[in-house]
Amino acid sequence: MPTPELPRADETNPWVRLSGSIKYRNRWMTLREDQVLRPDGQRGIYGVVEAAAATGVVALTPEQEVVLVGQYRYSTGRYSWEIVEGGAEPGETPLAAVQRELLEEAGLEAARWTPIPGEFQMSNCFTAELGYLFVAQDLRQVAQPTPEGTEQLTLARIPLRDALALIDRGVISDAVSVIGLLRAARMLAAGELQAGDARSE
Structure with a gap:
């Protein structure tokens, strides 16, 4: 095209x-x-x-389910369902940051990481912060989640198609999550992502 x-x-x-x-x-x-x-x-x-780089990951299972995190966001005064997200620490690469967040928030590691192309402007009218997004596949549960003291999290796994429907209904409204889920769905449809778990092939 x-x-x-x-x-x-x-x-x-x-x-x-x-x-x-x-x-x-x-x-x-x-x-x-x-x-x-x-x-x-x-x-x-x-x-x-x-601010340091923002990061997010669409953690995708072989059954095309995605890992979502629910938490109350102090700044908006609202409960929010999101992909796993977090900010990079000083000197930390976006990939290292989001790998750390996936382990902390969901207890997961992934063998396969695919960047979602582009640097995403988080809110370019008042911040220079850039966002970096990834798709994680070949997931493995290696630990219990260990969220920070500022986080009270609820974890869910739902089909990607259901996550897209929740975007359409306005239930998922976090911008990083909307971008990540929509882009991941397009990449999957275009054959740019592995369709199943490489370990089962």
Whole structure:
């Protein structure tokens, strides 16, 4: 299939950063405020949240079931069903981070890891944080889940098709999970993912 074309656009940066200062910092994020010249030439400010890479994994069984994690999200005040997710620690690669999260949250390891192509912009109006997604297959239960003290998790395995239906109904609304599940389904349909468990072949 040919790659669709978009209209030509001037992709040069119309913003001018004059200066910046750190307004807040903790273990997980930094809030920076920049003095800028806006695209219209007027002076202004722009707040940017800096954070380590976000990661997520669609853990897929040979029966095409996916592992979901349910938890209450403090920032939104809502319960959320999601794929396994987490942020990278300093110096940690996205793959190493998501492998650690899969073990901590679900007690699982995987023999086969496939990156979902692309760097995903988490919320590009106020953060430079990028997300990295993977599909994990040939899963093996190696331990009991050991979530962090900030996490009270419920684990579920449901057919991928049911997860897609929950996206359509708005039950799964976490952006990383929506992207990961939809992309994984397309990759599976296109033959880009192993259909079964390699250990059974």
